[in-house]
Amino acid sequence: MKYHPLDSRLFVRNRQKFMKAMGPKSLAVFNSNDIYPVSADSTMPFKQQSDIFYLSGVDQEESVLLLFPDALNPEFREVLFVRETNAHIAVWEGEKLTKERAFEVSGIQTVRWLQDFEKVFFDLMTEADTIYFNTNEHYRQAVETETREARFIKKCKDQYPAHKVAKSNPILQKIRGVKEPQELDLMKTACGITEKGFRRVLDFVKPGVWEYEIEAEFLHEFIRNRSTGFAYTPIIASGNNANVLHYIENNQPCKAGDLILMDVGAEYANYSSDMTRTIPVNGRFTKRQREVYQAVLKVKDEATKMLIPGTIWAEYHKEVGKLMTSELIGLGLLDKADVQQENPDWPAYKKYFMHGTSHHIGLDTHDYGELKTPMKPNMVFTVEPGIYIPDEGLGIRLEDDVVIQKSGSPVN
Incomplete structure (x- = not known):
């Protein structure tokens, strides 16, 4: 891994929080992601499943975490299973976790080879009444590929039909949303790398450069600062491309007089940053561009002030909608009649600001976290209003990452 070694105490605390929320005589299992094939003998780069990383720090394929707080033998209350390594694997694939190194990374005393999983799991299931399955219940999820986790759940239900089933996700939604201080430090590092990339690009952008060249400049700066690269597919959208919310082709030249919207973020140690900036290609805003930019900036700044403990996510978005409506009226894009006649399910401002x-x-990047309960200190949210005007070839979005504080305004 490119990132510096992490303190295993973070993962110890995370497991403690999860196990405290488990029911009696219950066991939870978390699987790593697969390495997904592309074609021939090619594969996609490995990306660890976030929950097993959150609970163990293990950043390696073919790993399994088992948590059983009520195990009769204390040795098996936390068990980490990793793929057995050898000299052949070291030559062909590189260094893999040994049992000793797995303990250093995770803080888990009991580390076994993956080949021992079925035997240990069967023995512990004879003590357990309930098993927690780790299903993906993110509100944006749209999984079509069968994951390693899904295969495990299917097999487990078939082999252990008498056990009660519970869900890990509600616990993870609650505890992952509130960040530990060390997590905030890792995210600040990711944001700092993103800032370095942006400052590099500021000196690079000029009429005639191509969107993909800007993408390459970001990637260069990210990797040279120990990031594996982008936290998500980057959007480098010049001119009217900015009006395509998920424009990722990044294959057009940047022209004088146009704006360029850059939605990019570095990851560091698997933690994401998420930034959007919109700048003039030639270094100078037109009067109209500046008016729209200032409107987006005002909404962002006012929305940020609302991110305090006790705020309800859905109500917050309604209030932001009111702010945006006022700005769009000021820009001449809406009038009072538009607002009076609007559809409550799709307010008038949504014509020009259609996302959350x-x-x-x-x-x-779109992390787990509670959305229907009041916001809490140390939650981290993006703030990303935008105004999109295809008829004018103009799209502006600004985005920061902010930490909710116990008192006072959130901190970027």
């Missing part, structure tokens, strides 16, 4: 303003961010 904030989402949790952490190990995932």
